[in-house]
Amino acid sequence: MANRTPRIEVAGFVFRVAGLAAAGRTWVEDRYGPFLSRRAPTFGVHVRSSERYRPGRTPRPSVTWTDGRFALATHPSRAEGDLGRRRVAFRGGPGPALNPDLFRLLCSFLLMQKGGVLLHASAVVDRGRAWVFSGPSGSGKTTIAGLAGDRAVLNDETIALRPGARGWEACATPFYGSGGPAMARVNDRAPIRGLCFLEKADHFAHRRLTPSEAVSRAFPEVMLPKREALVTERLLATLASLAAVVPAWELAFAPTTAIWSYLDGLD
Amino acid sequence: MDSTESFPVRKSVPWRTLDTEALVVDVKGGLLYPLNSVGARIWDLCDGARSVDEIVGMLAAEFAAPETTIRTDAIEFIERLADAKLVSIERRRTGDSR
Secondary structure, three states, X not given: OOOOOOEEEEOOEEEEEEOOOHHHHHHHHHHOHHHEOOOOOOEEEEEEOOXXXXXXXXXXXXXXXXXXXXXXXEOOEEEEEEOOOOEEEEEOOOOOOOOHHHHHHHHHHXXXXXXXXXXXXXXXXXXXXXXXXXXXXXXXXXXHHHOOOOOEEEEOOEEEEEEEOOEEEEEOOOOOOOOHHHHHOOOOEEEEEEEEEEEEOOOOEEEEOOHHHHHHHHHHHEOOOXXXXXXXXXXXXXXXXXXXXOOEXXXXXXXXXXXXXXXXXXX | OOOOEEOOEOOOOOEEEEOOEEEEEEOOOOEXXXXXXXXXXXXXXXXXXXXXXXXXXXXXXXXXXXXXXXXXXXXXXXXXXXXXXXXOOEEOOOOOOO
16 A cells, blocks of 8 residues: 555545655554555545744644634644535644644544544443443543453544444544554444443442433543534534433443443443 | 623523533633533523513522522522623613513
8 A cells, every 4th residue: 555645544534645755655554554444535635745843832722614614723733624625734743744633633523524523532342332431531541441351442542423323333543542552453333332431449330420411521521622612512412412312321440350241230 | 680680691602401401611711511400490591681580580489499599599600600701791671571
């Protein structure tokens, strides 16, 4: 695939990444290896030359969206795109050829357009259905992923949730966390068994969350800047739809493999 | 806070009702405020037409609590919503009284 324009598939989107020099293409193929695809592209990403590095205060990530056109920014990179034409131009700063933070923000934005969300979460597939574990940094997402054994880990940091033919599905992403690339080796998806908001403990305990509580817990973990009313309205609607059908729990857990049998007993 | 004032929800504030509760977003701060059933009812009654007396009267008819307690809590809650710029406090127009 060395001389081809790379295509990366994330949560059903197939991105054709053009404009890369040979070194950049190699970097992309190495970084996104398990997510390279031969399927027809659904969105074009054109990477343009790097901008001059400008020291200064790091701006907050941002999303603006008007009449089908959108702009995304995560310092030091930014992107401008058109939903109708299904293309986006990346203007990268120094660093990786395809800035993972910006690419993740693009995936999150596009997923929102399809009624899904990109969540700060890990996910493990157990007997064909995915447990999704969310929470802030340090809550145990990577720890649980590390307890998966022979179960498939969809990711330890970033999971795409989207409505599919079989209900809500959890999809793997290439945006791994402290577990490193080993946590993003499989590009797979599975219907969601449940959504757990984590708390590390020395014992197991759980409490079923109301839909309102589940939305409140999930909202800050969605990987989108939430300072645009249009984005936030869409996000609220999506999370409400998710919480109406996917069971959610608050889960305290001890870091042992007994977690899988404990999860079987959740009601 | 008196009977000449009303409390319209700001148009730019995204919010959603789930069952008897509500979720309100402070877009500028990127924060979500979950409201319990009483808070959600007050939010619902902040329609820009009702005064605090009318809101308290309706709450007293719906919830089992002394009206003085409801008044204190409702005023404090509406002031917090106003401080967070989720509702505004405006002079009621003539004829708004219900």
